[in-house]
Amino acid sequence: MPTFVTGGTGLLGINLVRSLAESGEEVRVLVRKTSNRKWLEIPNVAFVVGDITDADSIRRAIDGCDKVYHVAGWVQITPWGRKIAEAVNLRGAENVARAALDAGVKRLVHVSSIAAVGHGPKDSPATEEMTWNFDTLHAPYYDTKRGGEERVLGMVREGLDAVVVNPGYIIGPYDVGPSSGQSILDVLTQRLPGCPSQGGIGFVDVREVVEGMRLAMEKGERGERYLLIGENLTYREYADLVAQEGGVAPLRRTLPYGLVWSVSSVLTAVGWMGYRKYGDVNLTLAKISFCDHYASSEKARTQLGLAQHPIQKAVADSIEWFEQNGYIERVDSGWRIPE
Ligand SMILES: NC(=O)c1ccc[n+]([C@@H]2O[C@H](COP(=O)([O-])OP(=O)(O)OC[C@H]3O[C@@H](n4cnc5c(N)ncnc54)[C@H](OP(=O)(O)O)[C@@H]3O)[C@@H](O)[C@H]2O)c1
Numbered sequence: 001m002p003t004f005v006t007g008g009t010g011l012l013g014i015n016l017v018r019s020l021a022e023s024g025e026e027v028r029v030l031v032r033k034t035s036n037r038k039w040l041e042i043p044n045v046a047f048v049v050g051d052i053t054d055a056d057s058i059r060r061a062i063d064g065c066d067k068v069y070h071v072a073g074w075v076q077i078t079p080w081g082r083k084i085a086e087a088v089n090l091r092g093a094e095n096v097a098r099a100a101l102d103a104g105v106k107r108l109v110h111v112s113s114i115a116a117v118g119h120g121p122k123d124s125p126a127t128e129e130m131t132w133n134f135d136t137l138h139a140p141y142y143d144t145k146r147g148g149e150e151r152v153l154g155m156v157r158e159g160l161d162a163v164v165v166n167p168g169y170i171i172g173p174y175d176v177g178p179s180s181g182q183s184i185l186d187v188l189t190q191r192l193p194g195c196p197s198q199g200g201i202g203f204v205d206v207r208e209v210v211e212g213m214r215l216a217m218e219k220g221e222r223g224e225r226y227l228l229i230g231e232n233l234t235y236r237e238y239a240d241l242v243a244q245e246g247g248v249a250p251l252r253r254t255l256p257y258g259l260v261w262s263v264s265s266v267l268t269a270v271g272w273m274g275y276r277k278y279g280d281v282n283l284t285l286a287k288i289s290f291c292d293h294y295a296s297s298e299k300a301r302t303q304l305g306l307a308q309h310p311i312q313k314a315v316a317d318s319i320e321w322f323e324q325n326g327y328i329e330r331v332d333s334g335w336r337i338p339e
Pocket of ligand 1: 009
């Protein structure tokens with residue numbers, strides 16, 4: 001029987017689908033009419049058109065599959081977008097889980113996020129057992145990733161066999177969007193004015209996330225959550241690593257919170273008025289960028305046997321993929337975005 005995958009045309013999904021298909025698994029990928037299938041035109045992959053916000057389309061798409069990976073999501077760190085975040089990350093997740101339950105699939109692996117677990121300092125990183133502490137952030141992505149996994153886990157009590165994975169900040173090749181790899185492009189092309197004076201997150205190689213998802217499908221415990229984190233790095237450590245791998249000078253300036261908060265407040269106010277040309281500079285991102293958002297993958301390592309992949313290789317492979325696919329090009333002074 002085929003395995004059903006949503007979100008197969010994004011960073012994580014492409015890596016997952018290619019891994020499953022290459023190991024001989026038949027994969028049925030949910031695509032929208034507008035999705036780019038380019039990276040999935042390989043043996044063992046078939047497509048079905050649908051949208052996770054349309055419950056009927058998901059019921060039809062899942063029919064005849066025995067395993068489900070729900071990867072699709074709306075991924076933006078902004079104070080706005082709550083309506084679409086709820087439709088995709090919350091009700092969309094519920095639609096997939098409900099369809100999986102009704103179809104009697106063997107198991108659903110639901111992709112949540114480190115955002116749905118919480119934050120902690122390096123010496124006391126977040127774990128699956130902690131109480132969620134992002135409730136005061138009031139950010140659509142955080143609230144709906146948390147709500148989405150709660151709805152999926154709620155259905156476990158109705159008989160659904162589901163396991164949740166909570167990846168950290170994902171880095172690696174096939175970041176077509178780009179999704180989280182935008183930060184790599186920003187550092188290499190000197191688009192960032194500097195680095196936050198504090199704060200960091202748990203980073204993870206996309207191939208480690210795929211491995212964690214496959215292990216969760218195979219031997220995860222029903223109804224459990226597993227954080228998938230490679231290395232906890234400050235944003236300064238991460239930016240220095242990207243600069244080193246890309247052969248450019250490290251970001252010179254260190255940005256104090258007050259300055260970032262002031263600029264972000266103005267641009268957030270302007271954003272709420274509808275002008276979002278600089279919408280990626282906003283208060284939600286400012287708060288997150290100075291947050292110690294570290295987490296531990298101890299549970300996945302001991303219970304699933306998940307191996308650790310160095311972030312340095314994920315960064316290097318990501319840069320190579322971006323260059324090979326025309327997202328950036330080398331110039332004398334470093335890198336630029338091709339015209
Ligand atoms: N990137 C990270 O650092 C990170 C960290 C933790 C968790 N996650 C989670 O991992 C998942 C994948 O993230 P990503 O970085 O790979 O994102 P991405 O590259 O932006 O890909 C998003 C995927 O979701 C699909 N999608 C979005 N809305 C949909 C809808 N209404 N119906 C069907 N498909 C829809 C997209 O399809 P189209 O191709 O048609 O747009 C695409 O395949 C998300 O659930 C995200 O919350 C990501």
